[in-house]
Amino acid sequence: MSQQPVERRPNGAAFVIAAGLAVMAGLLLWDASGLKQDGGYAGVGPADVPRLVAYGLLVLAALTVVSGLRGDLPRAPRQAPAPILWILGGLGLQLTLLHVVGFVMSGALLFGMTARGLGRKPLWLTVTVGFGVSLIIYGVFDRLLRLNLPGGPLEMLIFGG
Amino acid sequence: MDSFGLLMQGLQAALDPMILLYALIGVTLGTAVGVLPGIGPALTVALLLPVTYGLDPAGSLIMFAGIYYGGMYGGSTTSILLNTPGESASIVTAIEGNRMARSGRAGPALATAAIGSFVAGLIATLLLAFLAPQVVKLALTLGPREYFALMVLAFVTVSATFGDSALRGLTSLFIGLALACVGIDSLTGAERLAFDVPQLKDGIETTTLAVALFALGEAFAVAGMLRPEEGMHKITGRVRMTTQDWARSWKSWLRGTFIGFPIGSMPAGGADVASFLSYAAEKKLTKHPEEFGNGAIEGVAGPEAANNAAAAGTLVPLLTLGLPTTATAAIMLAGFQQFGLQPGPLLFVTNAELVWALIASLLIANVMLVVLNLPLIGLWIRLLTIPRPWLYAGILLFATLGTIGVNPSPVELGMLILFGLMGYGMRLYGYPVAPVVVGLILGPMAEQQLRRALAIAQGDWTTLVSTPVSATLLAISALFLVLPILMRLRGRGGVLSQVAGDAD
Numbered sequence: 001m002s003q004q005p006v007e008r009r010p011n012g013a014a015f016v017i018a019a020g021l022a023v024m025a026g027l028l029l030w031d032a033s034g035l036k037q038d039g040g041y042a043g044v045g046p047a048d049v050p051r052l053v054a055y056g057l058l059v060l061a062a063l064t065v066v067s068g069l070r071g072d073l074p075r076a077p078r079q080a081p082a083p084i085l086w087i088l089g090g091l092g093l094q095l096t097l098l099h100v101v102g103f104v105m106s107g108a109l110l111f112g113m114t115a116r117g118l119g120r121k122p123l124w125l126t127v128t129v130g131f132g133v134s135l136i137i138y139g140v141f142d143r144l145l146r147l148n149l150p151g152g153p154l155e156m157l158i159f160g161g
Numbered sequence: 162m163d164s165f166g167l168l169m170q171g172l173q174a175a176l177d178p179m180i181l182l183y184a185l186i187g188v189t190l191g192t193a194v195g196v197l198p199g200i201g202p203a204l205t206v207a208l209l210l211p212v213t214y215g216l217d218p219a220g221s222l223i224m225f226a227g228i229y230y231g232g233m234y235g236g237s238t239t240s241i242l243l244n245t246p247g248e249s250a251s252i253v254t255a256i257e258g259n260r261m262a263r264s265g266r267a268g269p270a271l272a273t274a275a276i277g278s279f280v281a282g283l284i285a286t287l288l289l290a291f292l293a294p295q296v297v298k299l300a301l302t303l304g305p306r307e308y309f310a311l312m313v314l315a316f317v318t319v320s321a322t323f324g325d326s327a328l329r330g331l332t333s334l335f336i337g338l339a340l341a342c343v344g345i346d347s348l349t350g351a352e353r354l355a356f357d358v359p360q361l362k363d364g365i366e367t368t369t370l371a372v373a374l375f376a377l378g379e380a381f382a383v384a385g386m387l388r389p390e391e392g393m394h395k396i397t398g399r400v401r402m403t404t405q406d407w408a409r410s411w412k413s414w415l416r417g418t419f420i421g422f423p424i425g426s427m428p429a430g431g432a433d434v435a436s437f438l439s440y441a442a443e444k445k446l447t448k449h450p451e452e453f454g455n456g457a458i459e460g461v462a463g464p465e466a467a468n469n470a471a472a473a474g475t476l477v478p479l480l481t482l483g484l485p486t487t488a489t490a491a492i493m494l495a496g497f498q499q500f501g502l503q504p505g506p507l508l509f510v511t512n513a514e515l516v517w518a519l520i521a522s523l524l525i526a527n528v529m530l531v532v533l534n535l536p537l538i539g540l541w542i543r544l545l546t547i548p549r550p551w552l553y554a555g556i557l558l559f560a561t562l563g564t565i566g567v568n569p570s571p572v573e574l575g576m577l578i579l580f581g582l583m584g585y586g587m588r589l590y591g592y593p594v595a596p597v598v599v600g601l602i603l604g605p606m607a608e609q610q611l612r613r614a615l616a617i618a619q620g621d622w623t624t625l626v627s628t629p630v631s632a633t634l635l636a637i638s639a640l641f642l643v644l645p646i647l648m649r650l651r652g653r654g655g656v657l658s659q660v661a662g663d664a665d
Contacts, residue, residue: 013590021332024339031354043620046351049608050342053335060332067328076589083384084585087557088578091377094561095574103565110561111554117384120550130554137562146215147566 011075014068021061028054086117102152103142107134164291171517175525180220184522187224188529191231196541198239200556202232203488203598204375210368210496211563218500219515223522225493226476230282230523232489233469234530237274238541241267241461252433253440254468257453257460264456269402273410273458274465275534276402280411281418281466282527285473288422290520293509296481300506305614306625308482310634312607315428315486317638320596327646329592336583337600340365347605348612360572367495367602369564371488373577374594376560378584380553385585410462413443417466424467425474428486435474439467473523480504480516483606488595491602 032047032054067073090113094106111130116123135158142149143159151159174180194205206225213221241258254274261270303311320330343354344364355361402410420442421435443463444453453460478484483505485491497504502512509516534541564577587594611625618624626632 017332017590021335024336027354028339028342035351035353044612044615046346046349046353049611050339050353053338053342056331056335057339060328060335063328064332072326074591077386079385079589081385084381087380087384088582090557091561091574091578091581095571095578098565098569098571098574107558107561111558114380114557115550115554118550118553120548126550126554129551130558133555134558137558141212141562141566145212147212147562148569149562149565150569 011068011071011073013076014064014073017073018061018064018068021057021064025054025057025061028057083117083119086113090114090117099150100152102155103149104131104134104138104154105152107137164294167294167513167517168290168521170514171519171521172524174219174514174518175223175521179217180223180518180522181525183217183220183224184227184526185529187227188231188234188526188533190224191228191233192235192530192533192541193231193544194228195232195235196238196544197547197552198243198545200376200379201236201489202229203371203492203595204379205232206489206492206496207368207371207375208559208563210492210499211567213496214499214567218502219518221500222493222496222515223519223526225496226519226523227526227529229472229489229493230469230526231530231533233472234275234278234534235541236468237278237461237465238271238534238538239545241270241274242542243545253436253464254461256440257457260454260456261458261461262456266456269406269458270456270461271538272402272535273406273462275531275538277410277414277417277462277466278469278534279527279531280414281421281470282473282530283524284415284418285422285425285470286520286523286527289426289473289476289523292426292477293481293516293520296477297506297509300482303482303630304628305610305617306628306631307634309607309610309614309625310631310638311428311482311484312603312610314634314638314641315484315599315603316596316607317641318428319486319599320593321642321645326591327642327649329590330596333587333592333594333596334600337597338604340370340597341601341604341608347609358572360568360570360576364605365576365601366564366567366573367492367598368567369573369577370580370601371492371598372560372563373580374584374587374597375488376556377577377581378588378594380557381581381585382588383549383553406458409449409458413439413459413462414466416442416446417463418470420463421467421470422474425471425486426477427474428478428484433468435471436464436468439463476523480508480519481506483508485599485602488598491599494602 028050032050035045035047064073090110093113094110097106097109108127108131111133112123112127115126115130120126138149138151138155139159141147142151142155175184190205190209191202194200194202205228209225209228213224237254237258240252240255241262243259258270258274261267316334320334321327341364343361345352345355345362352362417436417439420439424435424438440460440463443457443459444450447453447457447459449457449459475485475487475490478486479490479494481504483494483503485494494504502508502515561574561577564573567573584594586592587597614624615622618627626635
C-alpha cells in the first residue's frame with residue numbers, strides 16, 4: 001500500500017464510507033432490538049455487545065465525516081475499471097454456473113477471465129489454459145484429497161460419477 | 162518433566178517420517194508464497210485450511226507453522242531482488258537489501274538474510290520452548306476479566322497503535338467486530354443478524370473472510386493499478402559472504418533476535434513492528450553510518466532476524482493463551498479450532514504431545530529452511546518470473562476452491578465476492594485489512610470473557626478493573642490508544658506510519 005499525498009479539500013469517498021459504517025451500525029441496532037434480553041447474572045445479554053459495537057461504529061462514522069471534511073483521508077489512486085470488471089465477471093459466472101456446468105468449466109471461465117483482465121490475450125487461449133488447470137485441481141482435490149467439489153456433466157464424463 | 166525433556170520427546174515425535182513430510186511441505190509452500198509478491202503466510206494458511214479437513218491434525222498444524230516460518234524467510238528474497246516486499250514484515254529489508262542488490266551485492270544480502278533468519282529462528286524457538294510452560298503457569302491464574310483485558314490490549318495494538326491512522330485502524334477493527342456478531346450467540350443460543358439464512362447462522366467463516374480480503378482484494382487492487390511492473394535485479398558477483406560480512410552481521414542477528422522475540426510474544430504488534438525497531442537500532446549502533454541508505458549489510462541482517470524471531474514470539478500468546486496477535490496467528494487459531502483443539506493453558510495438559518511435537522518441528526523446519534533458501538535460491542527466483550495474469554488467475558481459482566470445498570453454495574461464494582470488493586475498497590483508501598480478521602476471530606472470544614466476568618461479579622462493571630493485572634492491562638491499552646494519537650497530532654506520526662502493520 002503506497003502513501004498517497006494528502007490533499008486538504010473535502011473528500012467525497014469519506015462520506016460514502018461513513019454512510020456505510022452508519023448503515024452497518026443501524027443493522028446491528030435494529031437486529032439487537034428484536035432480541036430477547038436475557039442477561040442472567042451478568043446483566044449483559046446477547047443484544048448488548050452488538051449495541052456497543054454499533055455505538056463504536058457510529059462514533060467512527062462521525063469521525064470519518066470530520067476527517068473527510070478536513071481532507072485527511074488518502075485519495076484513491078486512479079483505477080483502470082476494465083480489468084476489475086473482467087475479474088468480477090469471472091467470479092459472477094462461476095457463482096451462477098457452478099452447479100450447472102460443474103467446477104471444472106466454471107473454474108476455467110474464472111481463470112480465463114482473470115488472466116484476460118490482467119492483460120493476457122486472447123480469451124480462448126486463457127480459458128483453455130484455465131480448463132487444464134481446473135481439471136488438474138479437480139482431479140487432485142476431489143479425487144485424491146476427497147474435498148467435495150460440485151461436478152457437472154463434464155466431470156461425470158471424465159472421472160465417472 | 163522439565164521443558165528440556167519435553168522438547169526431546171517432541172523431537173522424537175517430530176522425526177516421524179510423515180511429520181517430517183508435512184513440515185517439508187509447509188516450509189516449501191511457505192517459502193514459495195513468501196517469495197511471490199502479493200500473497201503472504203496469512204492467505205496461504207487460510208487457503209489450505211479447508212483442504213486439510215481430512216488430514217492428520219498434528220501434521221496439518223506443523224505444516225501451518227512451517228508456512229509461517231517459510232513465509233518470513235521467503236519474503237526477504239522478494240524485498241532484496243524486486244524492491245517489492247513479499248510480505249509486510251520484509252518492508253524494511255527492502256530498504257537496504259535492494260540497495261545492496263543494485264550495487265551487485267545481492268548474493269551476500271540474500272545470504273545474511275537467510276542465515277540471520279536461521280539464527281533467530283533457532284534461538285527464538287528455544288526461547289518459546291522454555292518460556293511457554295512459564296506463561297502457562299501464569300495463564301492458569303488468570304480469570305475472565307484478565308483475559309478480556311488482554312484481548313482489549315490485542316485489539317488496540319493491532320488496530321490503533323501503529324499504522325498511519327488510528328481512525329482507519331479502529332474502523333477496520335470494528336467492521337471485524339460487527340461481522341463477528343453474526344451467527345448464534347454461544348452463551349444463550351440467540352440468533353443474531355442471521356436473517357434466517359442457514360449459512361449465516363454458523364457465523365461468518367474466518368477462512369472466507371480472510372481469503373476474500375487478502376486474495377480477492379489484492380487481485381482487484383493489482384488489476385486496477387495503472388503503473389507497470391518493476392524490473393528484477395539479477396544476482397551478480399559472489400553469493401558467499403566475506404569475512405567482513407560475517408563480522409558485521411552476527412551482532413545484528415543477535416540484536417534482531419532479542420528485539421523481535423519479546424515484541425512478537427507480547428500482544429504488541431507483529432513482525433513488521435519488530436523489523437522496523439531492529440532497523441532503527443542497527444542504524445544507531447552501526448560503525449558505518451555512511452552506508453545506511455546505500456546498502457548496509459546490518460540493515461538486512463538485523464530486521465530479517467527480528468521478523469523471524471517475532472514470528473516465533475507470536476506463537477507464545479497463541480499457544481499458551483489462545484490469543485492471536487497477528488492475522489496469520491488468527492487464522493492458525495481457526496486451524497486449531499477446526500480440529501477441535503482450543504489453544505490455551507489447557508492445551509499443554511490435554512495435548513502435550515502435540516504441542517511439543519509442534520515446537521520441535523519448528524526447530525527442524527528451521528534447518529530445512531536454510532537448506533531450501535541458500536543452495537536452492539535460484540529456483541525460488543524463477544517463481545518471480547511467472548507472469549502476473551497467470552499468477553493471479555491461479556490465486557483466484559485457489560481462493561474459490563477453498564470456499565467451494567467447504568460449502569459449495571452461492572451464498573458463501575457471494576459473501577466471498579462481497580468481502581473481496583470490501584478488501585479492494587479498503588486497500589484503495591488505506592484501511593488496514595488485518596484488524597478485520599483479528600476482530601472477527603477475537604470478537605466472540607472477548608465477548609464471552611466479558612460476559613463471564615460480569616456474570617461472576619453479578620453485573621458489576623467495576624470488576625473489570627478490580628485486580629491489579631486487569632487494571633494494568635486496560636491502562637496500557639488506553640495508553641497505546643491515546644499516545645499514538647497525540648504523537649500524530651504533534652506531527653511525529655511519520656515514525657508510526659512507517660511501522661504500519663499491514664497484511665501479516
